[in-house]
Amino acid sequence: MSAHRLPNIGTRLIGRYIRWHESLPSTNDVALRLAEVGVPEGTVIVAEEQTAGRGRRGRAWASPRGGIWLSVILRPGLPVERVPLIALSAAAATARAIREATGLPARVKWPNDVLVDGKKIVGILAEAGAGGEWVVVGIGINANIPLDALPQATGYPATSLQALGHPVDQDALITLVLRELEDGYDLLRSGGFRATLRRWREMADTLGRQVRVEMPDAAIEGVAQDVDETGALLVRLDGGSVRRVVAGDLHVREVGP
Numbered sequence: 522m523s524a525h526r527l528p529n530i531g532t533r534l535i536g537r538y539i540r541w542h543e544s545l546p547s548t549n550d551v552a553l554r555l556a557e558v559g560v561p562e563g564t565v566i567v568a569e570e571q572t573a574g575r576g577r578r579g580r581a582w583a584s585p586r587g588g589i590w591l592s593v594i595l596r597p598g599l600p601v602e603r604v605p606l607i608a609l610s611a612a613a614a615t616a617r618a619i620r621e622a623t624g625l626p627a628r629v630k631w632p633n634d635v636l637v638d639g640k641k642i643v644g645i646l647a648e649a650g651a652g653g654e655w656v657v658v659g660i661g662i663n664a665n666i667p668l669d670a671l672p673q674a675t676g677y678p679a680t681s682l683q684a685l686g687h688p689v690d691q692d693a694l695i696t697l698v699l700r701e702l703e704d705g706y707d708l709l710r711s712g713g714f715r716a717t718l719r720r721w722r723e724m725a726d727t728l729g730r731q732v733r734v735e736m737p738d739a740a741i742e743g744v745a746q747d748v749d750e751t752g753a754l755l756v757r758l759d760g761g762s763v764r765r766v767v768a769g770d771l772h773v774r775e776v777g778p
């Protein structure tokens with residue numbers, strides 16, 4: 522574990538303390554524990570590999586060496602209904618950093634993914650503690666990973682920067698991600714909720730498309746219309762009514778001619 526691997530990161534808050542690990546079960550688990558004991562906001566935990574990386578709802582997240590697996594501790598002090606915007610802001614920030622580093626057309630997919638060519642290249646897991654007093658934002662980027670080291674679930678394809686012909690200098694990409702995160706976080710904290718949503722919409726992959734959203738207890742189909750001011754997805758059902766979705770898994774439906 523070393524402290525000063527990115528001497529020129531140039532951020533004020535996010536990444537002022539960075540803990541590097543060779544291997545961890547999950548950077549989010551470590552960050553949640555550190556957040557609870559009062560570690561300062563902006564602390565970042567990075568691991569070269571994770572042995573028990575987590576997705577949403579207890580799903581596994583493949584985290585082999587070559588990827589970027591990190592978690593950021595935030596103490597946002599936002600109204601609780603605005604907390605979901607943190608994940609949207611982080612997704613847009615990560616997509617921008619990938620664009621800057623590689624020129625690839627990274628886009629965001631509600632609620633927490635970054636895609637290139639419709640394939641998942643980034644997953645984000647935001648977890649709040651103590652009623653939102655702290656939020657840990659976990660970001661996983663499939664950077665220098667061969668395709669055969671990634672899961673290929675049906676209807677849920679994955680890709681990596683390397684597979685797309687853009688292997689990266691990991692430290693350079695981490696630097697860009699942390700700078701973009703800080704920029705987005707500053708905007709949120711200064712009350713720029715509309716501007717945050719605008720940034721997300723500009724990069725959105727799924728808006729305007731026919732989707733199926735799977736929730737823990739039900740599934741709906743319709744057109745993904747927009748996100749509201751709390752980051753919830755608005756889906757226009759076939760009957761014309763609009764359903765507000767707070768959490769779920771979204772699949773784009775290919776509509777025939």
Ligand code: BT5
Pocket residue numbers: 546547548549550571573574575576577578580581582583584589590591592633634641642643644645646659660661662663671672674677678679680
């Ligand atoms: C996510 O979950 O996309 C959130 C992933 C967050 C990972 C970061 S890494 C740093 C931090 N520490 C952690 O332990 N986690 C965070 P979800 O939307 O539930 O997607 C999970 C699904 O994506 C799995 O069920 C697989 O189908 C697929 N998947 C697993 N690993 C993948 C990978 N590396 N790339 C693309 N898809 C993957």
